[in-house]
Amino acid sequence: MGFLTVVSVLSLLHVAHAEFSAVRRVALGPRVRETAVIPAAEFSVPISAKTPRRSSKKNALAALRGRTPPTKAPPTGGSSTVAVDGSDFDEEYLTNVTIGGQHFSLIIDTGSSDTWVPQKGFNCFDLDENPVPESTCAFGTAGFDKQASKTFKPFPNVSFNITYGDGEFLSGPVGFDTVQIGGFSVSQQEIAVPNLAAWEGDGVNTGLIGLAFPDLTSVYNTTDPTKASGENQLPYSPLFLSGVKQKKVANPFFSIALSRGSFDQQENDPFDPNLGFLSFGGIAPVPVVNTAVTIPIEGYSATTGIPNNGPGSDFFFYTVNVEGYTFPGSNHVVTANNNTILDTGTTLHFVPTPVIEAYAKQFKPPAVLDEDFGLYLVACNATVPPLSVQIGGKSFTIDPRDEILPAGTDDEGNIICITGTQDGGPNVAEDIFILGDTFLHNVVATFNPVAGEVTLTQRAKY
Template identity: 80%
Template sequence: MGLLTVVSALSLLGAAHAEFNIVRHVAPAPRAKEAAALPPAEFSVPFTAKTPRRSSKKGALAALRGKPTKKIPGKKAPGAGGSTVAVDGSDFDEEYLTNVTIGGQHFSLIIDTGSSDTWVAQKGFNCFDLDGNPVSADTCAFGTPGLDTATSKTFQPFPNVSFNITYGDGEFLSGPVGFDTVSIGGLSVSHQEIGVPTLTAWEGDGINTGLIGLAFPGLTSVYNTTDPTKASGANQLPYNPLFLSAVSQKKVKNPFFSVALDRGTFDQQENDPFDPNLGFLSFGGIAPVPVTNTAVTVPVQGYSATTGLPSNAPGSEFFFYTVDVEAYTFPGSNHVITANNNTILDTGTTLNFVPTEVAAAYSAQFKPPATLDPDFGLYIVDCDAKVPAFNVVIGGKTFTVDARDQIIPAGTDDNGNIICITGTQDGGPDVDGDIFILGDVFLHNVVSTYNPVAGEVTLTQRAKY
């Protein structure tokens, strides 16, 4: 999912309670409908860099599943008006970045549908290790010195509040909040609220200097206090993330944004830490890549504002792009329950994380079978194994996941041999409290188009590439 852990994000719902637990249940959801007629995007940006999975994301997912932290190691398409920006990727297609201008200054930022804040480190930031000890600025490994708010002609401070976020492995970002002009591709949003942290414990990649979150306001991390120790759900100040600001400023005709993530080849993933032009982030319509006729529009799953339970009742609140999965189908899938109503679509997570029994049943179908490594909680597989078919049924439509996404190189052993893992992994038991993820392994195979205003997602099967 996005950089904020599921548990800490949803705990914002429980501001009036000392403790807060998310309990998964099968909620009656509105029915899927025929796919919305999506116009071509008005603006598209290519992903321009791919960067290694940060250890905080590994830690957040490990914390989510109650397991130890793991160490796992585009061409421009024709658009119909407006501009299109490409997305690149690096180190096993683990984080997708694109070029963004803030206050006239240029940055490479992570694109994340699993979080909501736009933030960029502020010039002169203080860097810390995960124990809170001051360290040199280069230890945080940002790609630039940071945003210089003093030289931005459009930056305006937001006094007496703070941006404050802590991640599953102890990384944190804290500091001022302001408003500035954010431009991405041909889209420019004025007076966008952003975090400009000055206190950073960040295990960066030397490329990105921050992140653009595209989920819902309930996940934003601005608080009505300047003391980070007092930030809580009780004084959270939700605000419009970047795309919702673009909608409110009428910068797009249609309230859609769309993501097409390209996969790298196995050789690229293993040998090349940087892949250019790996897809598109598009605004106002569907991303400009070839698609098939298989498509459906489904409602986003909400959560009760009082109990935190998945709910589509009036008053429920959106956080993530959570959808109902009707089934995972693969050889032997008829022997396990595969439906799940608490599954997040997340560009910020490489793998699929599905219920334990589903992952075990699918892994057993590889030839030779994938085996669970007890130390890392991951299914290891022969890099040349025969991959069983894997489909995801959402809204009555079946979406196929390419076999090339199901075997991923994940580094080498002590003898220099390549270690491979499966693309669909164990996300925990199918019990109350567990939330599951369809990450890039699934998203490489569809164009996902999000309508945060209507609370809908349209999935369209991509043509084989």
């Protein structure tokens, strides 16, 4: 999900960022750090579901390939490692969250920062801003009931407003409440409870947990969401950073291990239980090998919007420097870039055009770009070329099972497959590339947003 916000956020950075009331962070460097010693997590919850792929996700891929996304204003009117589930044919990872005593399955997103759940009785719209029945938005519950929470407090005279790159939007009130994920509980957390939503849901999730930086939050000092802008943005502490401030963990780490489902599950079963862990205070509890590295997170220049760790850089995403992609024939193309985001909310792995063009040719038979869909299609039984990603002087391998994914059926009922690695656009400084679930299935990603760094650890084969 996070990748849907990338284009719009960096657009704001170019146009109005000088007027943001955002917290500035000190430049990070050096580029590689001594590998952090990370304790076992204090709290872990299973990722308990993945939600079926929303049609909007397919449309949003166009935004990643450098096309201009549509811009829509809303219409007027007991343990701290939690299991991760999977639905969405293994497209979006969810976990169980309690807000004000009410239970929801929320998308885990390292590519955005807001935690939101629509309020009960919200107004649903289609992507053309036409009112439609509430059921069309297809949330997993009726929404958050403010009246039923004993701990909810409204935040007056502000509003939440977010538009994703595919045209989905949410807007409305903001408040504070207790948010609990397993044994990790944060009191008076700022959350959005939108009453307007254009959402192409899956019948499972009822919102999202954003785990990125404060500068990426979407609350504004206006009661009219249509007037939200960089001038009146009110950055606030996302859920995990609030927990750190409240000393809910001894160490400022959160860690994610996303497990792949089988090909059959991805194609036929919209819900997979126990697809990894979301952990707080340390590393997620899955088997790993010795390959690990701690690297600084890349900031963005306030004037150019290009990754930069100079003074005054702003931090939105978990952006890392990729030193290269290694596969047969990779020595013939330049594969390094430093505008690559670690994003649990993106299923695929989006790399520069020259990289995917060279890599696609190595499948047997070769993967082929479908101009209509803008995706590389591949035979479901193709032989996958080996692929690894070099970060911080370490090489992280991607399992071949992550490189062939079912993507529906054709008119004759035959399964169509796509490659797990896709085209993210030309290899230019302003383009954004993404290490999504194709990559994250193969590592444990442990984030330290306080120190501005992330530790990647290769997972053992599973």
